Amino acid sequence: MFTILFGALAVIVLVLMCFGIYIFAAYVFSRLGEKFRVGSFLQFLIPFYNIALLCDCARISRWFTVAIVAPGIVTAAMNIVSFYVFTEIFSSGAAMVAFASNVYLWGKIAERLGRNFWLWGIMTPVLLGLPILFLAFDGSMPYKDEGSSGENETRYIDV
Secondary structure, eight states, X not given: OHHHHHHHHHHHHHHHHHHHHHHHHHHHHHHHHHHHTOOOHHHHTSTTHHHHHHHHHHTOOTTHHHHHHHXXXXXXXXXXXXXXXXXXXXXXXXXXXHHHHXXXXXXXXXXXXXXXHHHHHHHHHHTTTHXXXXXXXXXXXXXXXXXXXXXXXXXXXXX
């Protein structure tokens, strides 16, 4: 009886921890969004849409969200269909696509904040997102756009 209660409590704690991590990640992403004037905290809580908002921050197409999300979904589907025969092939291919997509996304965001594209792009997935905290909570702001016409022009991105 005690082991069942302990197991149930462990599952509840695990779910609450995952929920807390998701809320914290949404807050960090919303801090980045504030710098670029993109989205709000509630919008960053929506799964997959928060990645589209990060694509807006990086000034890349929202279709890029597919390159970040799809490898995991396609891998899971193909593994189920093939009864896990080709697990290693699908997983390694998906991992390469997801890694390259993350490098590009975070590199573009870092570049817009005046940081080195390759350093921050590669560091972010390798260090499991820790550099995102520095990008979100430091005082850096995006550089003025190349295409702006006025000196004191404020540009907004429609969401």
